[in-house]
Amino acid sequence: RKEVEQDPGPFNVPEGATVAFNCTYSNSASQSFFWYRQDCRKEPKLLMSVYSSGNEDGRFTAQLNRASQYISLLIRDSKLSDSATYLCVVNRGDSGYALNFGKGTSLLVTP
Amino acid sequence: AAGVIQSPRHLIKEKRETATLKCYPIPRHDTVYWYQQGPGQDPQFLISFYEKMQSDKGSIPDRFSAQQFSDYHSELNMSSLELGDSALYFCASSPVGQMNTEAFFGQGTRLTVV
Numbered sequence: 149r150k151e152v153e154q155d156p157g158p159f160n161v162p163e164g165a166t167v168a169f170n171c172t173y174s175n176s177a178s179q180s181f182f183w184y185r186q187d188c189r190k191e192p193k194l195l196m197s198v199y200s201s202g203n204e205d206g207r208f209t210a211q212l213n214r215a216s217q218y219i220s221l222l223i224r225d226s227k228l229s230d231s232a233t234y235l236c237v238v239n240r241g242d243s244g245y246a247l248n249f250g251k252g253t254s255l256l257v258t259p
Numbered sequence: 260a261a262g263v264i265q266s267p268r269h270l271i272k273e274k275r276e277t278a279t280l281k282c283y284p285i286p287r288h289d290t291v292y293w294y295q296q297g298p299g300q301d302p303q304f305l306i307s308f309y310e311k312m313q314s315d316k317g318s319i320p321d322r323f324s325a326q327q328f329s330d331y332h333s334e335l336n337m338s339s340l341e342l343g344d345s346a347l348y349f350c351a352s353s354p355v356g357q358m359n360t361e362a363f364f365g366q367g368t369r370l371t372v373v
Contacts, residue, residue: 180361182361191349191365197361235301246315246317249303251300252301
């Protein structure tokens, strides 16, 4: 079982739609949580960190539930440029230095 | 702003050959990670270094080795290459003394083993 599990994709949504991605992690010692975005054949890029209190960055909202070991990402008013793979990322906890990635959820926003 | 630099960007090798990938972290980042991403797969953690010492080990094959040098750049050495080693190899770095922080990725080296 992978340490980070994500919703299977792909998600195909029209422009302007709201879409939510979910993620669960298995290591209760994990302390850092992120959403990364990866475009085809490019490097992963940090979208946002995820904090226990929840955080928002423009159209993007991330939530963390430590008790359930669950992370979410909400994208409002989807744009064509949001089409990418979204990776849920959790640090390894015990060692603290390395990050474990989920398999990613593919999003395609259509006109 | 300076980013993580990886070289070469593309590499083609034959089976059983060796390859060396290089990574130059963002200035003042002391932690380096190596990841392998196969086609259609998520990045798999291979190995990491903190202050020139190996800090964590993931699914790195015994045929691979890596080190971090005094200038903090890192090299991933791959021997007895197999077809299955064909993948995108990413290096990432993190800031000084900040555990539990995000990693910044280089553009990757695309290795093709033929």
